[in-house]
Amino acid sequence: MSMINYASREINCKLVYYGPGLGGKTTNLEHVYQKVAPGSRGKMISLATETERTLFFDFLPVDLGTIRGFKTRFHLYTVPGQVYYNASRKLILKGVDGVVFVADSQIDRMEANIEAMQNLYDNMSEHGYDLTTIPFVIQYNKRDLPNAAPINDLQASLNPGWPVEEPSKMRPMPDPQHEGEFLIQQIEGQWIERVGYYEAVALNGEGVFDTLKALSKLVIKNLG
Amino acid sequence: MTGASSWSFGEDDSRQITAILDEFLAQSSARTALIVDKAGQMVATVGETPTFDSTAFASLTAADFSANDQLAKMIGEAEFGSLFHQGEQESLYLADIAGRVILVVLFDTRTTLGLVKLRVKATVGSLNQVFTEMLNKDAPQAPRVETDFVDDAEDEIDRLFGG
Incomplete structure (x- = not known):
């Protein structure tokens, strides 16, 4: 639900990082925060528990600058990974313009990935959104780990x-x-x-910007 | 365009809303009135310019309102039409407008909650009408940007996120 504000000449787009717990959603945002020029991003807000698990969401605004007279901004959000925070996951999807599903490549997290993907489809459809028509990409994170599943297996399960x-x-x-x-x-x-997929090791930044770049371009194309 | 609905906010809309909020601020002695989209985006600011980070403020306001909306449903209420957060010096009053945006009133000890609540009622009524008309007007087609915008934005994405 991108909003074009002709009065203040602003366009804001909402991008949501979704996926299973401890998959690297917050790590993606932290890397973007660290690497984007300070003038181009706002404050990162994390509503997290004492143990740094995301309770409600992380939020990071990134400024694209003024394009054709419009100040254009991406609002990056993560959702909590843990299933028992589903109510807050659903709230964050309200008005979403694009989704990254951050999958944990480890073989023993396959079930958690599938559950989170199903939950994403369900929550989107409860808002009346169709994941097959909105900008959507998948990131296979933690590719550096020895127990990472082969890409073909991940694709077959999560991106059939x-x-x-x-x-x-x-x-x-x-x-x-x-x-x-x-x-x-x-x-x-x-x-x-x-949907397009990207391999990543978010902890050292590998693949983080490839994913974000791909999704943000899809979102911008959708405005045109 | 997508499953999610888009909308636009024009200069005429802005003028109407500013006029309503200016009158409200004068009558209530509140400091600032903000309109925040329920997806977490700032739509308009009227009155004293806040010194805080308004982007973060809008995102947290939407989250606050959505969370309370769910709490209302859990106790069998359709919604909480308004919320009040009281501080020692500064307070916030939030009200739902047309189910789509949130009116946030910032006020301090120069006024009282009673006066703000009294004056906000008529304001919410007027804003409901304006936003309902505005959102219906946009219904037939989603807002669009020109093709050049998309090309320029893509170049900028490459520059910012690495080409």
């Missing part, structure tokens, strides 16, 4: 794709990030669309 209904979209669309892979392709006679 959905059937393409619109005839004009029924043509192969290569994935610009991964050679030989496709975002839209025909599999056994059925056209399937997947």
Whole structure:
């Protein structure tokens, strides 16, 4: 629900980092906070518990500057990873313009990933939003860990794709990030669309900006 | 465009809202009136310019209101139409407008909660009307930006987040 404020000449877009607990959502935001020029970002707000687990959300505004007369800003939010904070997770999705799902690549977190993905679909649909039509990317985090699952397995579980209904979209669309892979392709006679994915080690910043850049461009395109 | 609905806020809308809030501030002796979108974005500020970080303030206001909305439902209320936070010097009064934005009134010891509440009632009524009309007006089509905006924004994203 990007709001274009013609009176103050501002456009604000809301990007939400979603995913299982301890997957690295807050770490993504912390890296952005540390690396973006101080003049281009606001204060980072964390509503966290004493043990630094996200209780309600983390919030970081990032300023893109004035574009064609409009001060353009991205509001980055994370949601709490733990299932028992679902009420707050749902609230943060209100008015969302784009979603990053931060998956934990470790094999033993696969179930938590799948549960969080299902929960994301459910919470989006409760707001009346359709995840297959809004800007959405997946980040496979913690790729450096020895027990990280192969990308193919993660893709099969978390990004299997959905059937393409619109005839004009029924043509192969290569994935610009991964050679030989496709975002839209025909599999056994059925056209399937997947979302873009990014590998990351958020703790040292690897893949953090690739993910953010991809999502923010999708969100901006959606404004046009 | 997406499953989420977009809306725009024009200069005429801003003038109408500013006029309503100016009158309210004069009658209530409150310091500042802010309009915050429920998704956490600042829409308008009238009265004394606040010294705090207004972006963070808007985000926290929306979260505060949403959390209380859920608490209301848990105790069997449809909603809490307004909230009041009392401080020693500074206080906040928040009210729902048209289910879409929040009116935040900042006031200090120069006035009283009673007077603010008394004056805010008519203001909420007027704002409800303005916002309902504004949101209906936008319903047929989502706001759009020009193509050049998208190109320029993409360049800026590359610059800021690494090309």
